[in-house]
Amino acid sequence: MSTPKKDYIRPLDLKHGRIDMNHGAGGRASLQLIEEVFARAFDNEFLRQGNDGAALPALPPGHRPVMACDGHVISPLFFPGGDIGALSVHGTVNDVAMMGATPLYLAASFIIEEGFALADLKRIVDSMATAAREAGVPVVTGDTKVVEQGKGDGVFISTTGVGALPEGRQIGGARARVGDVILVSGTIGDHGVAVLSQRESLEFETAIVSDTAALHGLVAAMLAAVPEGAVRTLRDPTRGGLATTLNEIARQSRVGMMLQEAAIPIAPQVDAACELLGLDALYIANEGKLIAIVAPEAADALLAAMRAHPLGAQAARIGVVTEDAHHFVQMTTAFGGQRVVDWLSGEPLPRIC
Amino acid sequence: MSTPKKDYIRPLDLKHGRIDMNHGAGGRASLQLIEEVFARAFDNEFLRQGNDGAALPALPPGHRPVMACDGHVISPLFFPGGDIGALSVHGTVNDVAMMGATPLYLAASFIIEEGFALADLKRIVDSMATAAREAGVPVVTGDTKVVEQGKGDGVFISTTGVGALPEGRQIGGARARVGDVILVSGTIGDHGVAVLSQRESLEFETAIVSDTAALHGLVAAMLAAVPEGAVRTLRDPTRGGLATTLNEIARQSRVGMMLQEAAIPIAPQVDAACELLGLDALYIANEGKLIAIVAPEAADALLAAMRAHPLGAQAARIGVVTEDAHHFVQMTTAFGGQRVVDWLSGEPLPRIC
Numbered sequence: 040m041s042t043p044k045k046d047y048i049r050p051l052d053l054k055h056g057r058i059d060m061n062h063g064a065g066g067r068a069s070l071q072l073i074e075e076v077f078a079r080a081f082d083n084e085f086l087r088q089g090n091d092g093a094a095l096p097a098l099p100p101g102h103r104p105v106m107a108c109d110g111h112v113i114s115p116l117f118f119p120g121g122d123i124g125a126l127s128v129h130g131t132v133n134d135v136a137m138m139g140a141t142p143l144y145l146a147a148s149f150i151i152e153e154g155f156a157l158a159d160l161k162r163i164v165d166s167m168a169t170a171a172r173e174a175g176v177p178v179v180t181g182d183t184k185v186v187e188q189g190k191g192d193g194v195f196i197s198t199t200g201v202g203a204l205p206e207g208r209q210i211g212g213a214r215a216r217v218g219d220v221i222l223v224s225g226t227i228g229d230h231g232v233a234v235l236s237q238r239e240s241l242e243f244e245t246a247i248v249s250d251t252a253a254l255h256g257l258v259a260a261m262l263a264a265v266p267e268g269a270v271r272t273l274r275d276p277t278r279g280g281l282a283t284t285l286n287e288i289a290r291q292s293r294v295g296m297m298l299q300e301a302a303i304p305i306a307p308q309v310d311a312a313c314e315l316l317g318l319d320a321l322y323i324a325n326e327g328k329l330i331a332i333v334a335p336e337a338a339d340a341l342l343a344a345m346r347a348h349p350l351g352a353q354a355a356r357i358g359v360v361t362e363d364a365h366h367f368v369q370m371t372t373a374f375g376g377q378r379v380v381d382w383l384s385g386e387p388l389p390r391i392c
Numbered sequence: 393m394s395t396p397k398k399d400y401i402r403p404l405d406l407k408h409g410r411i412d413m414n415h416g417a418g419g420r421a422s423l424q425l426i427e428e429v430f431a432r433a434f435d436n437e438f439l440r441q442g443n444d445g446a447a448l449p450a451l452p453p454g455h456r457p458v459m460a461c462d463g464h465v466i467s468p469l470f471f472p473g474g475d476i477g478a479l480s481v482h483g484t485v486n487d488v489a490m491m492g493a494t495p496l497y498l499a500a501s502f503i504i505e506e507g508f509a510l511a512d513l514k515r516i517v518d519s520m521a522t523a524a525r526e527a528g529v530p531v532v533t534g535d536t537k538v539v540e541q542g543k544g545d546g547v548f549i550s551t552t553g554v555g556a557l558p559e560g561r562q563i564g565g566a567r568a569r570v571g572d573v574i575l576v577s578g579t580i581g582d583h584g585v586a587v588l589s590q591r592e593s594l595e596f597e598t599a600i601v602s603d604t605a606a607l608h609g610l611v612a613a614m615l616a617a618v619p620e621g622a623v624r625t626l627r628d629p630t631r632g633g634l635a636t637t638l639n640e641i642a643r644q645s646r647v648g649m650m651l652q653e654a655a656i657p658i659a660p661q662v663d664a665a666c667e668l669l670g671l672d673a674l675y676i677a678n679e680g681k682l683i684a685i686v687a688p689e690a691a692d693a694l695l696a697a698m699r700a701h702p703l704g705a706q707a708a709r710i711g712v713v714t715e716d717a718h719h720f721v722q723m724t725t726a727f728g729g730q731r732v733v734d735w736l737s738g739e740p741l742p743r744i745c
Binding site: 060061063064065066067068069070088089090091092093094095096097098102103104105106107108109110111112133134135137138140144146147148149150179180181182183184185186187189190191192195197199200201202204206211212213274275277278279283287291322324382383384388389390 | 413414416417418419420421422423441442443444445446447448449450451455456457458459460461462463464465486487488490491493497499500501502503532533534535536537538539540542543544545548550552553554555557559564565566627628630631632636640644675677735736737741742743
């Protein structure tokens with residue numbers, strides 16, 4: 040019983056090494072992966088507690104907790120403007136922010152495929168840590184599992200966010216009222232088209248980058264600009280795009296909507312790419328845009344506040360909430376006609392987030 | 393613009409239907425899956441908010457939030473005594489409970505493989521909902537993604553729990569002190585051997601069922617029985633088993649441990665199965681057991697409180713914390729010798745949780 044016991048034989052080979060099943064077994068190899076890749080990148084006082092969870096400071100007085108959760112299975116893992124790591128921070132930070140809450144903490148669950156390159160994992164985790172630091176929302180706890188080759192696809196990341204919501208604030212999908220104004224924070228379709236441009240079978244030349252970004256700063260600026268209650272609904276139009284998200288809100292609020300096609304901001308390259316591929320930008324995922332349904336008297340102030348923020352520079356008023364027993368989202372087209380903008384029903388873009 | 397628009401063409405075929413890529417696209421098919429499978433099973437006031445996250449009640453005064461997170465990739469999905477659904481509730485409830493906190497809410501992220509049978513999904517979700525109800529910890533928010541056939545393995549479930557920790561309570565892996573007593577709440581190895589018994593290539597006859605269970609009730613009974621501070625460390629010995637978990641604690645607390653092999657409870661069938669397969673029960677995963685490192689003067693009261701609880705009926709005192717600069721976990725064997733009980737270093741049981 041006097042065997043010398045080093046903690047590890049040698050450090051992980053972060054250049055050429057690969058994930059093997061041992062990294063998910065919960066023993067010494069798991070600990071090494073956590074310490075040399077995850078803990079090093081995310082380093083904060085909560086992870087340093089080294090327990091099965093994180094004990095967090097009490098929420099600010101007069102606030103209630105908010106929880107939001109998002110799985111990320113985007114393919115490819117790296118795309119123009121981001122990667123699954125940054126996306127997994129932004130996606131969940133945004134879900135918390137869309138409740139009108141301040142995002143505070145993230146938990147992250149990694150499901151990694153055997154054989155995945157440690158260099159790619161490190162790149163993703165480092166990007167995630169940078170995104171978390173930039174957002175001011177630390178990853179305070181996490182978990183790592185490994186599945187056999189052919190039972191996963193590189194890495195999947197599920198993140199859960201906790202935020203603080205001021206008592207009395209009520210922002211939600213069921214609160215849109217007839218006469219409210221519909222705002223969008225910028226051009227739509229950028230994320231989906233940027234990802235699509237990287238898919239092997241569909242590669243095309245384009246300067247489009249994903250809009251992936253954390254929107255809680257923009258939300259804070261908006262909420263500071265108008266009286267409590269003026270912002271009825273906030274949503275980030277991810278999967279299914281602007282059209283599907285508006286249909287969800289119309290259904291929840293039991294209202295209709297009338298959009299102005301000409302008012303919806305779309306970057307020319309996205310427009311061109313959609314035409315080329317036979318896609319409709321209204322259904323393409325965004326990861327750094329929000330829709331706000333707002334009281335008509337607050338719309339100008341909100342639009343100004345959005346445009347004054349770097350992530351809302353191209354914000355626009357795109358329509359109004361109408362009375363409609365069918366909860367249709369309709370659109371006045373650029374040619375002056377009208378059409379129903381239905382839910383996404385096909386699958387133009389699988390694994391877009 | 394007068395097309396009649398039903399919400400869905402027809403209900404999901406929960407008997408013969410299968411998951412397709414549309415169920416993950418965020419449109420109408422996603423909504424239908426969420427409503428007919430997830431929302432129906434988990435139904436609660438928070439999910440009914442229908443937003444991107446859940447706004448929760450303020451925590452009780454004098455409490456801070458705790459977050460814990462666990463990915464579940466167990467194979468097979470159904471095993472004697474449980475399934476991935478129940479396990480994904482128990483695993484995260486237990487991680488929160490091991491902090492000494494009361495588990496309150498769960499978030500769940502599902503990553504489903506295209507082609508997965510809706511009947512199996514429903515069975516798993518229903519089991520998860522039952523486990524959540526029994527634990528009194530509702531699933532308040534969630535997310536569903538679908539990956540192509542061959543890019544996943546049925547379903548992976550990541551859960552994140554939020555709990556409430558009384559101010560001043562400090563239970564953690566770094567708090568074990570020399571002279572403390574090591575308790576375990578019951579027999580070890582049951583979960584791992586039960587799962588192993590189902591693996592196609594290793595099927596053998598056994599009456600062993602997984603011990604998967606939510607331990608927060610047991611923890612509450614223990615904490616009520618002794619003064620604050622008497623329980624230093626709580627851990628559920630999952631992946632890597634009792635041996636690895638004790639090594640982790642020894643490392644964090646910078647202590648050694650001396651176990652009594654004869655005192656460690658192991659069911660005879662587990663013992664027999666381990667012998668047959670050449671496995672060591674000390675390294676086999678548990679999902680309904682806890683290790684408690686406790687002040688020596690509180691050990692008897694804690695053992696009595698554990699034994700009075702249905703999930704601690706076979707609780708035992710299995711060793712003591714020692715001074716050891718190497719942080720070795722040692723064991724006095726049944727034959728009176730001594731050996732070092734090292735970390736798990738191989739991979740006896742991949743995807744055990």
